[in-house]
Structures are given as structure tokens and as C-alpha cells.
Amino acid sequence: MKTIRTVIFAALGILAACSPAATSQEDFTSYVNVRIGSGGHGHVFVGASVPFGAVQLGPTSIPQSWDWCSGYHSSDSTVIGFSHTHLSGTGIGDLFDITLMPVVGAVRYSRGEEPKDSTPEAIAAAQATGMWSYADRTREVARPGYYSVPLTRYGISAEMTATTRVGLSRYTFPASDSSAVVIDLENGGCWDKAYDTKFTVVDSCTIDGYRFSTGWAKDQKIYFRAQFSKPFDSFDEVAVKEYAVDGQEYSVNYFRAGFRTAEGEQVMVKVAVSPVSEEKAALNMSAELPGWDFDATAVAAREAWNAELSKAKVSTADTDARTIFYTALYHTMIMPSTFSDVDAPRTEYTSFSLWDTYRAQMPLMTILHPDRENDMIATMLEIYKRQGRLPVWHLVGNETDCMVGNPGVIAVADAVVKGFDGFDRDLAWEALKTTMMGNTRGLDYRQKYGYIPSDKMLESIAYDMEYAIADAAVAAAADRLGRSEDAEYFRNRSHSYRNYMDSTTLFARGRFSDGSWRTPFNPYSSEHRANDYCEGNAWQYSWLAPHDYSGLVDFYGSREGFVARLDSLFSADSRIDGEDASPDISGLIGQYAHGNEPSHHVIYFYTMAEEPYKTADLARRIYSGFYKNADDGLCGNEDAGQMSAWYVLSALGFYEIEPASTRYWFGAPAFDEVDLKVAGGTFKIKASGLSDENRYIQSVILNGSPLVSPYIDYSEIIKGGELVFRMGPERTVWY
Missing domain, CATH: 2.70.98.10 (Beta-galactosidase; Chain A, domain 5)
Incomplete structure (x- = not known):
């Protein structure tokens, strides 16, 4: 009509x-x-x-x-x-x-x-x-x-x-x-x-x-x-x-x-x-x-x-790199979006693409936008009060439950661990624990079996591994809040992903409720949103344990075994098998998929494993190959700012690998100098001698003193100061 x-x-x-x-x-x-x-x-x-x-x-x-x-x-x-x-x-x-x-x-x-x-x-x-x-x-x-x-x-x-x-x-x-x-x-x-x-x-x-x-x-x-x-x-x-x-x-x-x-x-x-x-x-x-x-x-x-x-002032002669950096920074600030009126007691937000953004965009927020970080966490707690659990993917007042795990838990825990206090911290702890002790979206299976059996629900590995990361985040928050028993419980439960690690194939593999493995098994296989993984395959998900580096090292037998297996990820055939393979598996180096979030932390495992020069080589390869000054300049969905936030943080020279952590691990600074406006003033980052040849960190100086560590603490960044990377051609381990 x-x-x-x-x-x-x-x-x-x-x-x-x-x-x-x-x-x-x-x-x-x-x-x-x-x-x-x-x-x-x-x-x-x-x-x-x-x-x-x-x-x-x-x-x-x-x-x-x-x-x-x-x-x-x-x-x-x-x-x-x-x-x-x-x-x-x-x-x-x-x-x-x-x-x-x-x-x-x-x-x-x-x-x-x-x-x-x-x-x-x-x-x-x-x-x-x-x-x-x-x-x-x-x-x-x-x-x-x-x-x-x-x-x-x-x-x-x-x-x-x-x-x-x-x-x-x-x-x-x-x-x-x-x-x-x-x-x-x-x-x-x-x-x-x-x-x-x-x-x-x-x-x-x-x-x-x-x-x-x-x-x-x-x-x-x-x-x-x-x-x-x-x-x-x-x-x-x-x-x-x-x-x-x-x-x-x-x-x-x-x-x-x-x-x-x-x-x-x-x-x-x-x-x-x-x-x-x-x-x-x-x-x-x-x-x-x-x-x-x-x-x-x-x-x-x-x-x-x-x-x-202007909170990040970059000095570089490379105009394309400067454009890519500031465009990336711009893209990190379109979402989340304001979702309250001018007379609201405080600004609330929506469009929380948290499965994506807990990895880099939210950690970047804690550095550059601390006031907004407090408001966003307060918004998530209001959502918790309304729906009884923290948000997964919240959109204009609606919980879409899109994607796997409990990513809102990780974002809230990160703020708690970093000492943010512009919200009710008691309520934050209640929300963290209540959400992770729930019985929806496969959490009931974890409580019954210790993991999510692959014969009980689709994307079982993806759900459980993300829940394991959230458990580790809650454990870190419990440590910060002095709740030692809770910390021990959630830290132990964060190892649930180990149930999928098959020592025969060396991959994360579907496991049934009776303990048997999914057969047949093809680590290259992908079926979009319809198998044991989510927008990925066994190659990518075998590394989705950023909270448990030591557990992965133990699984592969030694540091050397871990590194050898990690090397194989980047040298593997880049084929993806399956008629309905996920289009999100993109930006491939071997089977590393930079175009989707589960891979975003992986190159930094090399820094953890005392081979930071491999992190540097791969980071530079990603900068030049997957971030371009062109319409088709990204290797996958921008994902509400996450793809760009990875670049911004990595180009500064560090990245937060672990969930709810204060440690930003070193990689490959991309610019001669960057001045960051932080809560304590200016945090200056210098890459002395940086060039295509001098791509490796030789030593690190923090406020005039040697930093014999592979990471910098969040507290050192936000109070202001000077971080100097001395760059050179040698593949050096300075820590």
C-alpha cells in the first residue's frame, strides 16, 4: 500500500x-x-x-x-x-x-x-x-x-x-x-x-x-x-x-x-x-x-x-608510511560510537566489536584515550546490569552475540589490571566473574567436561580457546584485586584449550565428549562458521593461546621445538581447502592469516621465544605487504578499527600480546621518532639509525638507562618519558 x-x-x-x-x-x-x-x-x-x-x-x-x-x-x-x-x-x-x-x-x-x-x-x-x-x-x-x-x-x-x-x-x-x-x-x-x-x-x-x-x-x-x-x-x-x-x-x-x-x-x-x-x-x-x-x-x-x-606525532620522510599510519589511527576512532544524549550523566557507547578490538584497539585506547576508556568500561558494566553478562558484540542497545568467546570480559579485565578507576571496580569484578561462571554459549560444557566437546556444538575449539583467554584475563584481574583463590581457579581453567592440542598431529584438533579425536582431520580445511574453528583452520588456531606461552613451549617440547613449529606456520603452503572456506582467512604468509584477528599476536611469540629479529622481519613484511596507501589497502575487513590498531601499535614498536596485561612486547619500530601524548605528558619513541638494513633492535634505553627486557610496562608509557631503540643490521637478542 x-x-x-x-x-x-x-x-x-x-x-x-x-x-x-x-x-x-x-x-x-x-x-x-x-x-x-x-x-x-x-x-x-x-x-x-x-x-x-x-x-x-x-x-x-x-x-x-x-x-x-x-x-x-x-x-x-x-x-x-x-x-x-x-x-x-x-x-x-x-x-x-x-x-x-x-x-x-x-x-x-x-x-x-x-x-x-x-x-x-x-x-x-x-x-x-x-x-x-x-x-x-x-x-x-x-x-x-x-x-x-x-x-x-x-x-x-x-x-x-x-x-x-x-x-x-x-x-x-x-x-x-x-x-x-x-x-x-x-x-x-x-x-x-x-x-x-x-x-x-x-x-x-x-x-x-x-x-x-x-x-x-x-x-x-x-x-x-x-x-x-x-x-x-x-x-x-x-x-x-x-x-x-x-x-x-x-x-x-x-x-x-x-x-x-x-x-x-x-x-x-x-x-x-x-x-x-x-x-x-x-x-x-x-x-x-x-x-x-x-x-x-x-x-x-x-x-x-x-x-x-595529534596524540601521535610521527617523524618520517616516507609520505606513504605517514599516510598509512594516520589513516590507521583515524580508523581506530570511528567505532565505538557515542550512544547517549548531551544531558546524560556520562557518555555511553555502542558498536562494540569486542572479539576484534580487545586485541589491539582497546589496549591502544588505554594509552591514547584514558577518559574514553573509563566511559567505555562503565558502559559495558551498564550493559552487564541490563543483560546479566558483559557484552559480546553490542550494537545500538542489542546484544548480537556475534562471534565466539566472552571478549567483553577481556576488555574490562584489561582496564582493571591497568589500574583504571573511573568506574565501579567492585561491580567490574562481579561482572567478570558472573559472566565467566555462566552457562550460555558453551560455558556449561566447559564446566561439565573441562572443555567444549566438538560433538556438542559448532566452533567448539574457537569458543573454548577464546573462553580460555578470558579466563586468563579474569585471573589477572583477580591478582590485581588481591583475590588469590579466584586467580588460581581461573588461571587453571585458562588451560582448557590444551585438551585440543594433539601431540600426534601437533595441531589444535576437534575432540569429542568421549575424549576421541575428530577424524578425518585436515589442518588446511576451512568451512565458514560451520566446523570446529571460527573463520580459521587448525594452522591458525593452534597458536591461539597468547596467555600461555609456557604451555605452548611445553607442548612442543622445548623453546627450540616451539620456534621450529612456529617457523613452519610461516613456511607452510598457503592453500585453504574446502568449498565453503572462510573468506576471512586472508593476508596469508604461509598459514599465518593477518587478515583475521586470531593471528594478530602470533609474530610476537618470537620475541617471547628470544628470537626478536624474526618478529622484526615479519612485522616489516606485514607493514609493506598488507598496509598500503590505496583503496584496496587492507588485507581483510578493517573490523571496527582492529586491523588498523594492530598497525598503529606495531609501528610504534610494541604490542600487547597477553590478555589483560601491562606488558607491551617489542617488535619493529617503523618510524624515526614518535611523540605520544599520554596522561603524564609526552612519551617519545626514537628508533636511532633505523633503515631498511638497520631493522633490528640492538639495545633499548628507557629514560637514559638500559632496558634489559623484551617488553615495556604500561605504567612506563603513560607517565611519559623517552624510549630509544638503537637499531642495527645484526640479529641481536638484547635481553
């Missing part, structure tokens, strides 16, 4: 409520190429936002397949509109809320279909199916906090910028009596499907409303206020779906605000969002963006990015 309600404001006489910074010395945003990861399988967001903002305002395309999870792919220039929420780097698509499309003339209110070919006739036929337009990517401008692109179908130039909770768009129209801005509440993308929407016309410039949808987040609710810079002359409210369930009326709608425009006339629209109500959205708008100065708002967005990007 389609219902259209048209109103001419000249007849109604409704009153309009509309009316028409200093820069940093160094513009770090100029080093960012926001399109890195927009091709291949990177799935990054391209558009306007501010760090960790609630709004990600940018283009959404017609396709809804895997490589369009962010709504944008460099291979495609279709635009159905500019949505105010997007995910970045994820392997599942959702959100795409409050989509605006500037148009001229009559259009069909629909997503539309792509042309069957590139002939003018096919394009015209396809455009008749919806509002979409091609974007002229040759004139696209994309930088942190600002995005613009011409829409070729309508002759309209679209620009956008944002504050934390408000998106501001500026559309330059041709001369027309039928110019309009359409607010599309029907179309999201990928898994997302609207089930109820509403518009309320406040006056001839202002609209309130909401969009309720279901998808990856099963019950997503977003409220908004939209305001135009000039009164619309008329509006059409188009209901494309109306239905009732148990007496409750639902509808899915479009709203068309019509204007008469002169050639080159600019019309602006600002949209504030809220997770709570339309009234809160209005409050967010009045607090963050009461006026209409687009250029000043774009400058403020750029300065917000500069304030965060």
Missing part, C-alpha cells in the same frame, strides 16, 4: 523555526586517506564524522552484499542517499538510518535497481526504479569530518559534515520549481529492515520522527529531529507499507520536502539523532549545532580530528 499526503505551506501559513575556530599549527587530517580500505574487503566507512561520534554521515549505495557492509565500495558509484549512521570495517551490515537524498523532479520512492549494462537505455530504465543517482567520484572530496560529491542524475552537489550527534548537509541545487530533499526511512542496508517509522511536522522547517528496524541488531530504535535552512514550500508524506499487529498500527515512510531553487542555491539540512526520544534529539541539536554555519562546523570537525590524531 502507498499513501501520499501532500501539504502546501502557503495555504497553511505554518511559522518557520529556521534562520539562516582556530586551526592547529599542523593539520594531521591532511595525512589521512579515508579511502584506504574502501576497496577489496576493507568495508570501511567513507563520509563525515567526528571521533567516536554517534553520527557517521555518508553515502549508501544500492548493493547490499558483503563488500557493501559500510554502504560504500570503491568499485561502485551508485548512491541511494546519505545515511546518518554507518558501521566501519564490519563483516555484517546494519544501521544506515535516516537517509537523505536531494532530488529534482518526480522520483520513485524506492531503493532502485542497478543497470543491467552501461548503455544509456539501461541506466534510464534502472533510474526509473528508484531515486538513486550515480556519484561523480572524480570530483569526490573525502577527508576527516567532511565529505562531498556531485550527483550526476540531478546536477546537485552534496556536502556534509558532523558534530557528535548532528549531521549537517549542504546541497547546491540547479534552478528548478521541483527541487526537494527526500528523507528515506525505509531503506537501510544488508541485514537491516525498517518495521515502523514516523514523521511529525513541527513547522515549515522542522520535522521530528523515528526509525525502528530489525536486522543484526534485532530491535534498533533511533529518534531524530531534522531542520532545514529555508522553509519547504510543500511536503509529501509517502507510506510505502502500512500494517497492524495485535491492534498496533505500523508504517514505513518517506518524506519529501519541496523547494523552488535558483541556480546554485544552497539548502542545508541538519539531523540530530538520539537513542532515547525525539525530544532528546531536539536537545542534542540545540546544544551541539544551533546555527547554520556549515564551513565553521566543518572546521570544528577537522579540529576535533586533529586533536585526536
Whole structure:
């Protein structure tokens, strides 16, 4: 059913409520190429936002397949509109809320279909199916906090910028009596499907409303206020779906605000969002963006990015490496996103891709964003109070339970171990222990058998190994809190993964409830989300014990045996067997898969095993091979900032291997100097003599004294000081 309600404001006489910074010395945003990861399988967001903002305002395309999870792919220039929420780097698509499309003339209110070919006739036929337009990517401008692109179908130039909770768009129209801005509440993308929407016309410039949808987040609710810079002359409210369930009326709608425009006339629209109500959205708008100065708002967005990007000042003559670094740092700050209003007691967050980000993005957060770290952990504890366990993959108020293990446990434990106290630490301990002592998602099998039998549930090895890492994190938190009995219990339980380690094949192998092994067994085999592993195979999962280096050494018989087996990982055939092999197994060096998170700690095992030069060789190979200044510049999904956070930390010269640890293990510094802004001031990192030949650490100096250790403690980083790597060509062990 389609219902259209048209109103001419000249007849109604409704009153309009509309009316028409200093820069940093160094513009770090100029080093960012926001399109890195927009091709291949990177799935990054391209558009306007501010760090960790609630709004990600940018283009959404017609396709809804895997490589369009962010709504944008460099291979495609279709635009159905500019949505105010997007995910970045994820392997599942959702959100795409409050989509605006500037148009001229009559259009069909629909997503539309792509042309069957590139002939003018096919394009015209396809455009008749919806509002979409091609974007002229040759004139696209994309930088942190600002995005613009011409829409070729309508002759309209679209620009956008944002504050934390408000998106501001500026559309330059041709001369027309039928110019309009359409607010599309029907179309999201990928898994997302609207089930109820509403518009309320406040006056001839202002609209309130909401969009309720279901998808990856099963019950997503977003409220908004939209305001135009000039009164619309008329509006059409188009209901494309109306239905009732148990007496409750639902509808899915479009709203068309019509204007008469002169050639080159600019019309602006600002949209504030809220997770709570339309009234809160209005409050967010009045607090963050009461006026209409687009250029000043774009400058403020750029300065917000500069304030965060300047926390790491890199010195290098390699312009590509600098771009890759600052783009990576930028990508670590799109998600998690703000999920509270301006009057909330403290900022809450959402879009917690924790299976990915507990490994590097959250540890990076503890160094560069300690205030946000406290707020994010407090948010996770609020989630615990609501759902009875810490988050797994939390999205706009919904627990998706996506991925394996209990990664929220690891993030919270990491903050406890590092001494963060901007949250209720007693509640944090309660949440850690309660979550890990639960009986959902295979935890009951661990309590019964001591591991998860492979005949009881899919992805048994992956679930159990991630639970083992979480157990080790809880043990570390218990140590910090003086709970020795709990520490011993969880540390012992963190060895459950050893049940899968088969001394005959030397791989982690499926094991049944009667103790027998899965047969037949092929360590190269992968079946996406449908075997004993998760997005991996036996080669990768045999190393997923970052908390138990000594246990792995014991399994392989000696340090030398461990190293020999680790060498084989990187020299193995890179084949992946299976008709439905996981596409996430990518970025291969042998069977090491840098394109997916379970491998991210593995090269640092060499540092633990007293062969740090192998860490350095592999790190440099990964830097040059899997991080490029190109659209297809990532070797896998960006994964909400984790892929980039690995690079940022590693390029600094260290990485946190163990869960909930204060130790950052040394690897391969990538830059001559880096100044980090930390809680205690400046932490300067120097790589003296660094070159392609001088790639190996010869010695380490911390604050003028030799550091005879393969790692640096977190406390030494955050209090400020100077870390000097003396680099050279010799494969040296300095500790």
C-alpha cells in the first residue's frame, strides 16, 4: 500500500523555526586517506564524522552484499542517499538510518535497481526504479569530518559534515520549481529492515520522527529531529507499507520536502539523532549545532580530528608510511560510537566489536584515550546490569552475540589490571566473574567436561580457546584485586584449550565428549562458521593461546621445538581447502592469516621465544605487504578499527600480546621518532639509525638507562618519558 499526503505551506501559513575556530599549527587530517580500505574487503566507512561520534554521515549505495557492509565500495558509484549512521570495517551490515537524498523532479520512492549494462537505455530504465543517482567520484572530496560529491542524475552537489550527534548537509541545487530533499526511512542496508517509522511536522522547517528496524541488531530504535535552512514550500508524506499487529498500527515512510531553487542555491539540512526520544534529539541539536554555519562546523570537525590524531606525532620522510599510519589511527576512532544524549550523566557507547578490538584497539585506547576508556568500561558494566553478562558484540542497545568467546570480559579485565578507576571496580569484578561462571554459549560444557566437546556444538575449539583467554584475563584481574583463590581457579581453567592440542598431529584438533579425536582431520580445511574453528583452520588456531606461552613451549617440547613449529606456520603452503572456506582467512604468509584477528599476536611469540629479529622481519613484511596507501589497502575487513590498531601499535614498536596485561612486547619500530601524548605528558619513541638494513633492535634505553627486557610496562608509557631503540643490521637478542 502507498499513501501520499501532500501539504502546501502557503495555504497553511505554518511559522518557520529556521534562520539562516582556530586551526592547529599542523593539520594531521591532511595525512589521512579515508579511502584506504574502501576497496577489496576493507568495508570501511567513507563520509563525515567526528571521533567516536554517534553520527557517521555518508553515502549508501544500492548493493547490499558483503563488500557493501559500510554502504560504500570503491568499485561502485551508485548512491541511494546519505545515511546518518554507518558501521566501519564490519563483516555484517546494519544501521544506515535516516537517509537523505536531494532530488529534482518526480522520483520513485524506492531503493532502485542497478543497470543491467552501461548503455544509456539501461541506466534510464534502472533510474526509473528508484531515486538513486550515480556519484561523480572524480570530483569526490573525502577527508576527516567532511565529505562531498556531485550527483550526476540531478546536477546537485552534496556536502556534509558532523558534530557528535548532528549531521549537517549542504546541497547546491540547479534552478528548478521541483527541487526537494527526500528523507528515506525505509531503506537501510544488508541485514537491516525498517518495521515502523514516523514523521511529525513541527513547522515549515522542522520535522521530528523515528526509525525502528530489525536486522543484526534485532530491535534498533533511533529518534531524530531534522531542520532545514529555508522553509519547504510543500511536503509529501509517502507510506510505502502500512500494517497492524495485535491492534498496533505500523508504517514505513518517506518524506519529501519541496523547494523552488535558483541556480546554485544552497539548502542545508541538519539531523540530530538520539537513542532515547525525539525530544532528546531536539536537545542534542540545540546544544551541539544551533546555527547554520556549515564551513565553521566543518572546521570544528577537522579540529576535533586533529586533536585526536595529534596524540601521535610521527617523524618520517616516507609520505606513504605517514599516510598509512594516520589513516590507521583515524580508523581506530570511528567505532565505538557515542550512544547517549548531551544531558546524560556520562557518555555511553555502542558498536562494540569486542572479539576484534580487545586485541589491539582497546589496549591502544588505554594509552591514547584514558577518559574514553573509563566511559567505555562503565558502559559495558551498564550493559552487564541490563543483560546479566558483559557484552559480546553490542550494537545500538542489542546484544548480537556475534562471534565466539566472552571478549567483553577481556576488555574490562584489561582496564582493571591497568589500574583504571573511573568506574565501579567492585561491580567490574562481579561482572567478570558472573559472566565467566555462566552457562550460555558453551560455558556449561566447559564446566561439565573441562572443555567444549566438538560433538556438542559448532566452533567448539574457537569458543573454548577464546573462553580460555578470558579466563586468563579474569585471573589477572583477580591478582590485581588481591583475590588469590579466584586467580588460581581461573588461571587453571585458562588451560582448557590444551585438551585440543594433539601431540600426534601437533595441531589444535576437534575432540569429542568421549575424549576421541575428530577424524578425518585436515589442518588446511576451512568451512565458514560451520566446523570446529571460527573463520580459521587448525594452522591458525593452534597458536591461539597468547596467555600461555609456557604451555605452548611445553607442548612442543622445548623453546627450540616451539620456534621450529612456529617457523613452519610461516613456511607452510598457503592453500585453504574446502568449498565453503572462510573468506576471512586472508593476508596469508604461509598459514599465518593477518587478515583475521586470531593471528594478530602470533609474530610476537618470537620475541617471547628470544628470537626478536624474526618478529622484526615479519612485522616489516606485514607493514609493506598488507598496509598500503590505496583503496584496496587492507588485507581483510578493517573490523571496527582492529586491523588498523594492530598497525598503529606495531609501528610504534610494541604490542600487547597477553590478555589483560601491562606488558607491551617489542617488535619493529617503523618510524624515526614518535611523540605520544599520554596522561603524564609526552612519551617519545626514537628508533636511532633505523633503515631498511638497520631493522633490528640492538639495545633499548628507557629514560637514559638500559632496558634489559623484551617488553615495556604500561605504567612506563603513560607517565611519559623517552624510549630509544638503537637499531642495527645484526640479529641481536638484547635481553
